[in-house]
Amino acid sequence: MKARTHLCVTWSTKCSQQVVLRISVESADSWVAMRLEGKVLGPWVEECHSAWESIRADLGSKQLRLDLRGVTFVDARGTEMLREIQQASGAEVLADSPLTKYFAEQIKTTIEKTEEGV
Numbered sequence: 215m216k217a218r219t220h221l222c223v224t225w226s227t228k229c230s231q232q233v234v235l236r237i238s239v240e241s242a243d244s245w246v247a248m249r250l251e252g253k254v255l256g257p258w259v260e261e262c263h264s265a266w267e268s269i270r271a272d273l274g275s276k277q278l279r280l281d282l283r284g285v286t287f288v289d290a291r292g293t294e295m296l297r298e299i300q301q302a303s304g305a306e307v308l309a310d311s312p313l314t315k316y317f318a319e320q321i322k323t324t325i326e327k328t329e330e331g332v
Contacts, residue, residue: 251284254292278305
């Protein structure tokens with residue numbers, strides 16, 4: 215049995231002693247998961263983009279899993295940034311609640327509109 219390699223890195227951004235966005239990256243043999251927890255809005259969109267850029271070069275042939283299951287809010291800039299990540303990587307978007315499924319749908323809808331030229 216082949217051992218799986220795992221790497222987990224977490225970024226946390228605080229505002230008034232409250233974590234607004236937590237970004238965790240976990241890597242295994244065939245995939246890299248970028249897990250988001252909290253609110254993807256305002257200046258934290260750039261933090262999320264920076265985290266994406268830091269793992270992008272090492273992605274190689276691994277599948278990206280964009281895990282939105284812990285996300286509670288995404289603003290328009292956040293939706294656009296997540297769309298860019300999904301488009302650039304072909305990421306599998308993980309969502310499990312009506313809210314996170316809505317966020318995933320918004321990312322996909324934006325992609326479909328872009329492809330249709332709308």
